[in-house]
Amino acid sequence: MESRTSLTQLLETLDEANGGKTIRLQDVVETFRSRGFGPLITLPALIALLPTGAIPGVPSLCGMFITLIAVQQLCGRRSPWLPKKLRERGVSHAKLHRAVAWARPWTQRIDKLLAQRLTILQQPAAHRLVAVIVMVLALGMIPLELLPFAAALPALAITILGLGMAADDGLLLLVGLLVTLGVAICAFWLW
Known part of the structure; x- marks a missing residue:
């Protein structure tokens, strides 16, 4: 298995790359490019x-x-594209430096849990399936905003799926899919 840069190292790289300047969203995309979407x-x-997430909008x-x-x-893009304004x-x-300092203990804990495993779930076809699931969950967050903290359920599933993609951790993707199933059951039960 190839050695991957940890999430903590990526954040520290972003923090050190632009000392004293404004960090643009494009800088974030370029720093995390090796981690994909x-x-x-x-x-x-x-x-x-x-x-x-409780703030309206x-x-x-x-x-x-x-x-x-x-x-x-x-659509199969290799790296994310953002509109110029974004x-x-x-x-x-x-502000970024303070956020990185706050996040460092958390990312260090997360880094210990992540590993490259169940690589069958890291194939392009699996990532496209995950993208469809993430889209459905993300679109579901919009109407759920009307209920206090209801959007947190799909957000939890998306967070786990995103971490699984970022770390090439198929086991975490599997956990995210199980959480998604739980969200779907809750949604079906509430309707």
Whole structure:
């Protein structure tokens, strides 16, 4: 198995790459390019999963962004493309540095759990299937925004699936698919 850069190392690379400047979303895409679509699916899903997901409009925006990324994965793009307005959006290096410092203990824990395994689930056909599932979950976040914290259920499944893609961890993808099944059962039961 090839050695992969850890999530912590990727965040630290992003933090060190643009010392003192604004970090654009395009810089994030370029830093995470080796991880494919996983990080760009995981980050907005986390935003919707955390208490920030209770802010009106946040789950819908996250769901639309995730859908944009998942459609590109479904179409077979090798790396994500973002519209120019989105590519140029950014955050100050100071804010990013604080966020990386806050996230480091969490990413170090996550890095210990992730491994390249069940590689059969890392084939292009499997990633396209995951992209379809992620799109359905992300679009489902939009109407669920009307119910407090309801969008957190699909956001949890998307977060796990995104981490599985980012780490080439087929076992985590399998766990994400099981969580998705649980979300689907909950949705069916509520209707």
